[in-house]
Amino acid sequence: MMGVKMKYLRNAWYAGALSTELDSGPVSRELLGDRMVLFRSESGRTAALSDRCPHRFAPLSLGRVAGEHIECGYHGLRFDGSGKCVLNPHGDKRISPRAEVGSWPTRERYGFVWFWPGDPKLADDASIPPYPFNADPDRFAVVYGHIDVAAHYELVVDNLLDLSHVEFLHPLFKQSGGVDSHQMSYGVEGTTVIANRLKPNVEIQGLARFFWTSPSKRFDARSNMRWLPPSALIFDLGGTECGAPVEEGVCLPNAHLIPPASEFCCHYFWSIARNRQIDDEESGRGLQQITQKVFTTEDIPMIEAQQRNIGQVTDILSLRPLTLEPDTPAVRARLILADLIRRETDAQAAAAE
Ligand code: FES
Ligand SMILES: [Fe+2]
Incomplete structure (x- = not known):
């Protein structure tokens, strides 16, 4: 494999964080070669986004969770769990179609936050590895x-x-x-x-x-x-x-x-x-x-x-x-x-x- 670009199995769930790690705010983590930010919204939904704001490329992980969204810590753009910008506090407040970041499906189960790096349509809950003793x-x-x-x-x-x-x-x-x-x-x-x-x-x-x-x-x-x-x-x-x-x-x-x-x-x-x-x-x-x-x-x-x-x-x-x-x-x-x-x-x- 030396010299060949690393290939990973994509259509599978991987653990990206311990659940408890997201209790204190967004977490930045390199996973399968991508720098992600993982966070949990106020209502408890987890998300994994590219950790790079499309504005000045600041890490979103240096921002904060704001309700259901993550707010960039530099100029306040807000993104939802699918990576779409939902708030631009500047100028006419219009949201450019380019104001978007990559996202990965996530689930929280058994004390871990899971992400799916493959085709999102194939991300089925049934294939999360079973650790029932962690939920008993x-x-x-x-x-x-x-x-x-x-x-x-x-x-x-x-x-x-x-x-x-x-x-x-x-x-x-x-x-x-x-x-x-x-x-x-x-x-x-x-x-x-x-x-x-x-x-x-x-x-x-x-x-x-x-x-x-x-x-x-x-x-x-x-x-x-x-x-x-x-x-x-x-x-x-x-x-x-x-x-x-x-x-x-x-x-x-x-x-x-x-x-x-x-x-x-x-x-x-x-x-x-x-x-x-x-x-x-x-x-x-x-x-x-x-x-x-x-x-x-x-x-x-x-x-x-x-x-x-x-x-x-x-x-x-x-x-x-x-x-x-x-x-x-x-x-x-x-x-x-x-x-x-x-x-x-x-x-x-x-x-x-
Ligand atoms: S770098 Fe994120 S809003 Fe400016
Ligand atoms: Fe050992």
Whole structure:
């Protein structure tokens, strides 16, 4: 891919922000090579516009939300959520047809603000990746985080689909028995890639141990990852009494969302829900801090160092890396995504003829 303009899967929802980020006003963010401003109107509608006022090209993100609109902070032009100018406070107050900025469809769900960089007519709510535990406050409390990563987004996806690295990169989650005690299974369902790791009858370990209240000293642990193209991951993490149904145990389902910013930078939005101590804000804060620390001090430095080592290369497979068994799901995901991007590009080219 080196030297070729970066192609992304366009007809898909990507996370653009945490919901809470928009609580304090417009947010400027580079996403899929575009500089966007994301904001929430007073009535609660989200929008994503090009972060460049058509007047003097000031960033709209330096302005403010005014009712249902965003007001440019420089000379007060106002734009609605579709990017149309709705107010010109100057001169005869006429609104030029050129007073418009690009826009992307958005939705707010599961604690994230999603945008659709493809054909707006295809932006269907049903294809937002499902994180129902983030919208189930009777059963789950949720904590969130956001990290900027200086690496191609698929290196982060590789990391998340490769559960074997936990034993080596994360001392806190390391477990007696090592990788040999894991029962790994991989699968593909349509365009979804699955990487499951079961550890039956092991010492209480991992994040689940912070929420384990039973006197049992051993449990059945599971780490089940699902990848949905292009870069959304659903992680079912938990531990349960040996042999008991999964729902009865500690459930810590995660969201991992990796929208590209540009070729060699991406955003990493994550959440962890918990079905224990859901009213205890202190344990939520602790969970948030531990998780953010593990990502920022262990995963992300390794991923960024990988990118530095391979240089300006987006497709690690083009370098013919040594492939180990735990790489199976990540390789499958890369091939599926490349195929989806190729099909989308071909369909666009055919439609343009
Ligand atoms: S730069 Fe935005 S109104 Fe002038
Ligand atoms: Fe990790």
